[in-house]
Amino acid sequence: MKAEIMAVGTELLLGDILNTNAQFLAQELANLGIEVYYQTVVGDNPKRLKDTIFHAFDRADLIITTGGLGPTEDDLTKETAAEYFGEKLVLDERALGRIKKYFDRTGRTMTQNNVKQAMVPENNCTVLYNDNGTAPGIIMEKNGKMIVMLPGPPKETIPMFRNQVKPYLVKKQEFTFVSRILRVAGVGESAMEDRVKDIIDAQTNPTIAPYAKDGEAILRITAKAKDEAEANELIDPVAELLKERLGNAVYAEGETDMETVVAEMLLERKLTVAVAESCTGGMIASRLVEYPGISAALLEGCVTYSNDAKMHRLGVKAETLEKYTAVSEETAREMAEGIAKTSGADIGIATTGIAGPDGGSEEKPVGLVYIGLSYKGKTEVQEHHFVGKRDKIRERATYTALDWLRRAMLDEE
Amino acid sequence: MKAEIMAVGTELLLGDILNTNAQFLAQELANLGIEVYYQTVVGDNPKRLKDTIFHAFDRADLIITTGGLGPTEDDLTKETAAEYFGEKLVLDERALGRIKKYFDRTGRTMTQNNVKQAMVPENNCTVLYNDNGTAPGIIMEKNGKMIVMLPGPPKETIPMFRNQVKPYLVKKQEFTFVSRILRVAGVGESAMEDRVKDIIDAQTNPTIAPYAKDGEAILRITAKAKDEAEANELIDPVAELLKERLGNAVYAEGETDMETVVAEMLLERKLTVAVAESCTGGMIASRLVEYPGISAALLEGCVTYSNDAKMHRLGVKAETLEKYTAVSEETAREMAEGIAKTSGADIGIATTGIAGPDGGSEEKPVGLVYIGLSYKGKTEVQEHHFVGKRDKIRERATYTALDWLRRAMLDEE
Numbered sequence: 001m002k003a004e005i006m007a008v009g010t011e012l013l014l015g016d017i018l019n020t021n022a023q024f025l026a027q028e029l030a031n032l033g034i035e036v037y038y039q040t041v042v043g044d045n046p047k048r049l050k051d052t053i054f055h056a057f058d059r060a061d062l063i064i065t066t067g068g069l070g071p072t073e074d075d076l077t078k079e080t081a082a083e084y085f086g087e088k089l090v091l092d093e094r095a096l097g098r099i100k101k102y103f104d105r106t107g108r109t110m111t112q113n114n115v116k117q118a119m120v121p122e123n124n125c126t127v128l129y130n131d132n133g134t135a136p137g138i139i140m141e142k143n144g145k146m147i148v149m150l151p152g153p154p155k156e157t158i159p160m161f162r163n164q165v166k167p168y169l170v171k172k173q174e175f176t177f178v179s180r181i182l183r184v185a186g187v188g189e190s191a192m193e194d195r196v197k198d199i200i201d202a203q204t205n206p207t208i209a210p211y212a213k214d215g216e217a218i219l220r221i222t223a224k225a226k227d228e229a230e231a232n233e234l235i236d237p238v239a240e241l242l243k244e245r246l247g248n249a250v251y252a253e254g255e256t257d258m259e260t261v262v263a264e265m266l267l268e269r270k271l272t273v274a275v276a277e278s279c280t281g282g283m284i285a286s287r288l289v290e291y292p293g294i295s296a297a298l299l300e301g302c303v304t305y306s307n308d309a310k311m312h313r314l315g316v317k318a319e320t321l322e323k324y325t326a327v328s329e330e331t332a333r334e335m336a337e338g339i340a341k342t343s344g345a346d347i348g349i350a351t352t353g354i355a356g357p358d359g360g361s362e363e364k365p366v367g368l369v370y371i372g373l374s375y376k377g378k379t380e381v382q383e384h385h386f387v388g389k390r391d392k393i394r395e396r397a398t399y400t401a402l403d404w405l406r407r408a409m410l411d412e413e
Numbered sequence: 414m415k416a417e418i419m420a421v422g423t424e425l426l427l428g429d430i431l432n433t434n435a436q437f438l439a440q441e442l443a444n445l446g447i448e449v450y451y452q453t454v455v456g457d458n459p460k461r462l463k464d465t466i467f468h469a470f471d472r473a474d475l476i477i478t479t480g481g482l483g484p485t486e487d488d489l490t491k492e493t494a495a496e497y498f499g500e501k502l503v504l505d506e507r508a509l510g511r512i513k514k515y516f517d518r519t520g521r522t523m524t525q526n527n528v529k530q531a532m533v534p535e536n537n538c539t540v541l542y543n544d545n546g547t548a549p550g551i552i553m554e555k556n557g558k559m560i561v562m563l564p565g566p567p568k569e570t571i572p573m574f575r576n577q578v579k580p581y582l583v584k585k586q587e588f589t590f591v592s593r594i595l596r597v598a599g600v601g602e603s604a605m606e607d608r609v610k611d612i613i614d615a616q617t618n619p620t621i622a623p624y625a626k627d628g629e630a631i632l633r634i635t636a637k638a639k640d641e642a643e644a645n646e647l648i649d650p651v652a653e654l655l656k657e658r659l660g661n662a663v664y665a666e667g668e669t670d671m672e673t674v675v676a677e678m679l680l681e682r683k684l685t686v687a688v689a690e691s692c693t694g695g696m697i698a699s700r701l702v703e704y705p706g707i708s709a710a711l712l713e714g715c716v717t718y719s720n721d722a723k724m725h726r727l728g729v730k731a732e733t734l735e736k737y738t739a740v741s742e743e744t745a746r747e748m749a750e751g752i753a754k755t756s757g758a759d760i761g762i763a764t765t766g767i768a769g770p771d772g773g774s775e776e777k778p779v780g781l782v783y784i785g786l787s788y789k790g791k792t793e794v795q796e797h798h799f800v801g802k803r804d805k806i807r808e809r810a811t812y813t814a815l816d817w818l819r820r821a822m823l824d825e826e
Contacts, residue, residue, distance in 0.1 A: 013449045015439030016624075019432060022454070026428030036426045037461055039454035041435070048450055055468075211429075275695075275716070281702025282688075282695030285716040289694025292770055292803060294718075300726065301716030303688070303698040309713035309756065313726070343722065357705055390705060 001172065003034045004060040006052065008068035008077050009152060010043040021066040021150075021157050028161060032169055033177040033224065034062065044074040053080050057145055064165075067152030069135035071113035078119070078138060081147045085140050087121040095120065095127060095136045102134050128164045132156045139168060175224050178231035182242060183252045184217040185403040192217040196245055199238070206234050208242070216399075248410050251403065258402045263291035265409050266298075273405070274343035275301040276314055276335040278326065279353035279369060283398045299343045304335065314338030314350075327352050329370055329381045336372030337379050347408075348374040349401055353384075355393045369397045375408050414585065416442055416449050417473040419465065421481035421490050422565060423456040434479040434563075434570050441574060445582055446590040446637065447475065457487040466493050470558055477578075480565030482548035484526035491532070491551060494560045498553050500534040508533065508540060508549045515547050541577045545569045552581060588637050591644035595655060596665045597630040598816040605630045609658055612651070619647050621655070629812075661823050664816065671815045676704035678822050679711075686818070687756035688714040689727055689748040691739065692766035692782055696811045712756045717748065727751030727763075740765050742783055742794045749785030750792050760821075761787035762814055768803045782810045788821050 005025045011017050022039050029036050037059065042052040049068070056063050068077030082089055096118035103110040117135050120127050128137030133156040138149045148165050150157045170176055184192050189212040193200070196219070200208045206223035221238055225231035243250045252261050266273060275284045275298075285301030288294050302313045307326055310316040316334040324330040332352050340348025353369030360366035367386045372379060382404065386396040418438045424430050435452050442449050450472065455465040462481070469476050481490030495502055509531035516523040530548050533540050541550030546569040551562045561578050563570045583589055597605050602625040606613070609632070613621045619636035634651055638644035656663045665674050679686060688697045688711075698714030701707050715726045720739055723729040729747040737743040745765050753761025766782030773779035780799045785792060795817065799809040 012435075013439055013452065014443045015436045015441075018436045019452075022425075023428045023431045026426055028428075030427045037456060037458075038465070039426065039432075041452035043450060045450075052451070277695070277698075279702075280699070282690070282698030282714050282716065283702075285690075285695030285718075286693070286699050286807075289692075289696075289716070289718065289768075289807070290804060292768075298716075299719050300722035301695050301714075301718070302726075303695065303702070303711075303714030303716070305698075305702065305708055305714070306712050312755075313713065313715075342725075355702075355705075391703060394699075394702070 001034050001062055002060045003029055003036045003062040003064060004056045005029070005036055005039040006056060006063055006065045007039075007041045007152075008044065008049060008065055009041075010045075010074075012041045012067075013043045020154055021152070024154070024158060025064055025066070025161065028166065029064075031177050031179055031222075032166070032173060033175055034169065034173070044068060044076065046076055046080070049076055050080050050083070053084055053147075057084065061144060062146045062148070064148045064150065066150045066157050069117065069137070069149060069151050071111070071117050071134070075116075077149050078121075081138070081140055081149060082121045084147075085121065085124060085142050085145075087123055087125070087140070089119040090122045091115070092118050092120040092127055092136070095129065098129055098136070099134045102130075126168070128160050130156055130160060132159060137164070139165070174226075176227060176231060177222055177224055178228055178235065179220050179222045180232075180235050180239060181254055182219040182221070182239065182246075182250050183256070184219065184246060184249050185251045185258065185399070186407070187217055187246070187249045188212075189217040192219070192246070192249070196242055199241055199245065203238060206231075206238055208238065248407050251406060258399055258406070259287040259290055262402045262406050263288060263294050263297065265406060267293065267296060269409060271347060271409070272297055272299050272343075272345040273347040273349065274299045274339045274345035276310075276339035276348065276350040277301060277303050278305060278310070278335070278351055279355045280351045280394050280398050280401070281305065283394055284349065284351065284401055287398060287402065299345045302339060310335060310338075314342060325364075327354055327364055327368060327370065329383065332370035332372035332381045333379055336374040336381070340374040340377075346376055347405065348372070348379075349405060350374075351397055351401055353393070353397060355390045355397075357390060367393050369393070369400075371397065371401045371404060373401075373404055373408060375412075414447050414475055415473045416447050416475040416477060417469045418442070418449055418452040419469060419476055419478045420452075420454045420565075421457065421462060421478055422454075423458075423487075425454045425480075426456045433567055434565070437567070437571060438477055438479070438574065441579065442477075444590050444592055444635075445579070445586060446588055447582065447586070457481060457489065459489055459493070462489055463493050463496070466497055466560075470497065474557060475559045475561070477561045477563065479563045479570050482530065482550070482562060482564050484524070484530050484547070488529075490562050491534075494551070494553055494562060495534045497560075498534065498537060498555050498558075500536055500538070500553070502532040503535045504528070505531050505533040505540055505549070508542065511542055511549070512547045515543075539581070541573050543569055543573060545572060550577070552578070587639070589640060589644060590635055590637055591641055591648065592633050592635045593645075593648050593652060594667055595632040595634070595652065595659075595663050596669070597632065597659060597662050598664045598671065598812070599820070600630055600659070600662045601625075602630040605632070605659070605662070609655055612654055612658065616651060619644075619651055621651065661820050664819060671812055671819070672700040672703055675815045675819050676701060676707050676710065678819060680706065680709060682822060684760060684822070685710055685712050685756075685758040686760040686762065687712045687752045687758035689723075689752035689761065689763040690714060690716050691718060691723070691748070691764055692768045693764045693807050693811050693814070694718065696807055697762065697764065697814055700811060700815065712758045715752060723748060723751075727755060738777075740767055740777055740781060740783065742796065745783035745785035745794045746792055749787040749794070753787040753790075759789055760818065761785070761792075762818060763787075764810055764814055766797075766806070766810060768806045768810075770803060780806050782806070782813075784810065784814045784817060786814075786817055786821060788825075 335350030350372035356366035748763030769779035
């Protein structure tokens with residue numbers, strides 16, 4: 001099955017919004033093993049929309065559209081598709097009832113225009129009822145051609161695709177493709193690839209693809225099978241083999257992020273932590289606070305940006321700052337010990353570094369960051385050299401500090 | 414001039430990357446007054462690429478492509494465009510010299526493949542030399558049709574468009590469109606619109622468009638004129654009128670963000686600040702630290718997540734926490750006063766609230782946030798109710814606290 005992804009909306013042509021739906025649908029179709037040869041964006045213009053849909057059906061079996069299902073006269077996706085298939089639109093009472101209920105629930109007033117949203121093709125049509133908005137989606141299918149019309153807002157598009165369209169398409173496919181992601185921290189993409197190259201080369205189903213995303217190394221394992229259960233059976237032993245080889249470097253599967261992994265580990269182990277941040281400036285604390293319920297583990301954080309704050313909040317010694325400067329192994333050590341001691345936490349983490357763009361020197365260049373970890377009374381310091389702009393250096397330092405905390409908890413076991 | 418935006422690359426069809434270039438180019442072309450009717454994505458496939466370029470020229474005068482200029486055999490944008498225009502490719506010595514230099518500078522080894530990147534059409538061609546990568550861009554123009562070929566990575570695409578393509582296109586246009594953005598804080602989109610509705614309705618050139626982006630209210634003023642200077646002359650008085658009407662609510666023009674405005678105001682006024690954060694958990698400090706040179710103004714931050722930290726770091730009284738709880742006007746007041754006093758800063762800011770998803774009650778629901786501001790010894794507390802998920806509530810609280818600090822500095826004058 002060859003597919004085409006089509007977004008309908010003048011706001012995309014003006015650049016007012018970013019077409020994230022295209023990426024979402026592209027990934028989903030790739031996972032289903034459905035080939036996509038083209039993506040198109042067309043405005044809310046009757047002639048051009050018609051040309052685009054008709055032209056797309058010359059080269060594809062399946063078109064997935066987003067947008068153009070709204071209540072205004074401009075919204076014509078459904079009308080144009082019905083024209084292609086030679087169907088007329090009729091009122092769907094169930095869709096209308098749901099639209100009315102949606103307006104009641106959100107306390108807004110339904111207009112006559114919204115009735116248009118409840119019109120659906122009379123035949124060869126599956127209505128996709130919308131739990132997150134007013135416009136129902138539509139699947140039309142006839143003579144080996146299929147169009148799936150989804151609403152434009154991602155909060156409506158994504159659940160409608162996942163819950164209703166995906167199962168529909170899976171049934172049509174002889175094979176399904178299932179992917180699993182392993183997230184790797186503290187090892188670069190090429191170093192990771194080197195370590196598992198023999199495993200990658202030996203595999204055909206599932207395949208293993210290494211790549212880098214937002215500075216993180218990732219392994220994607222993709223299996224082709226007749227159903228999801230069979231695919232997972234193929235993936236499981238390969239995932240285990242990779243995890244065994246990479247050890248602690250694999251920190252999560254799927255979409256879990258580093259702060260979630262660290263927060264859950266802290267809570268499971270009933271460990272408390274406190275953070276003293278200079279160059280990261282509150283970012284480590286802020287990431288941890290993103291996890292609901294972290295209050296049981298995170299006692300406090302100190303953004304000790306000035307030397308004075310390092311001394312009076314954490315007890316860093318004046319002579320340490322004078323002799324070694326604020327960005328030094330010694331200061332990082334005293335900060336980590338100081339925050340653990342003054343907060344009473346099991347673990348103290350500290351960062352001090354030069355995030356740039358100014359303030360670097362030959363001896364201490366921009367990107368130099370010392371991370372201190374005081375773990376139940378034992379303190380160590382790591383020296384790192386991060387590259388990139390100020391925000392990237394701070395993000396890398398935050399990520400690396402959280403990863404070290406994760407590894408320290410694992411090492412203790 | 415009718416234009417079409419085209420991205421070339423299989424990685425987009427697989428959803429591995431998001432097509433941010435399309436949005437960037439769409440905005441830039443809209444600002445130039447060039448109409449875009451279609452955006453297309455096509456893979457690295459010779460036949461489909463050729464079909465797509467030839468088809469696009471049936472309906473557009475100008476095609477702007479991104480991607481497909483790399484060194485591999487798959488990269489065929491230039492070859493296909495040359496075929497359309499009936500031109501052959503020849504070696505451009507200057508482009509080759511620059512590619513060699515680029516490899517020298519980045520310490521990598523140039524391969525024979527990279528010579529392909531220095532091949533350019535023999536006639537009707539303008540070479541766009543690339544300061545940020547190896548692939549030069551190309552403009553070809555013949556018989557009223559034009560193609561602009563840009564490299565794929567946004568860090569190469571964006572500067573090449575802005576510095577080389579935009580001036581080229583401006584010369585072709587009879588009119589230019591210039592937009593200026595006013596950023597408005599502390600007023601919702603519809604309230605803002607109400608306050609300036611008469612000004613909006615009275616304007617035809619420039620036009621004024623109110624909209625909301627990431628929870629912020631924005632006014633976009635767009636003038637049509639023969640050049641940028643004339644457009645700015647049209648915009649200036651309208652911008653002044655809007656700023657007069659909206660007063661302190663307008664916090665910046667263009668792409669400046671709130672933390673930059675606040676950081677610059679603090680530094681200009683030689684004011685020092687310290688932050689005590691509970692629900693925002695380091696986010697306010699982290700935002701301020703994003704500004705290089707903030708160390709002269711930001712003395713420190715305390716993420717006093719636990720009651721214990723609120724007491725021992727800030728001197729919040731045990732009886733206050735007991736009687737009014739941690740999320741209360743009284744606690745916010747003592748936190749703001751406490752951080753100002755213990756840090757010696759001119760200004761203390763404090764936040765305490767319920768970011769959710771749990772922890773809310775009828776009396777104190779999720780989204781309730783108290784912000785305290787102690788400004789040179791005078792302390793006030795605001796009660797806010799933010800909506801959204803945990804991260805949104807924290808972001809809104811951070812933004813609102815920074816905006817209050819900005820307004821307090823303005824009020825003092």
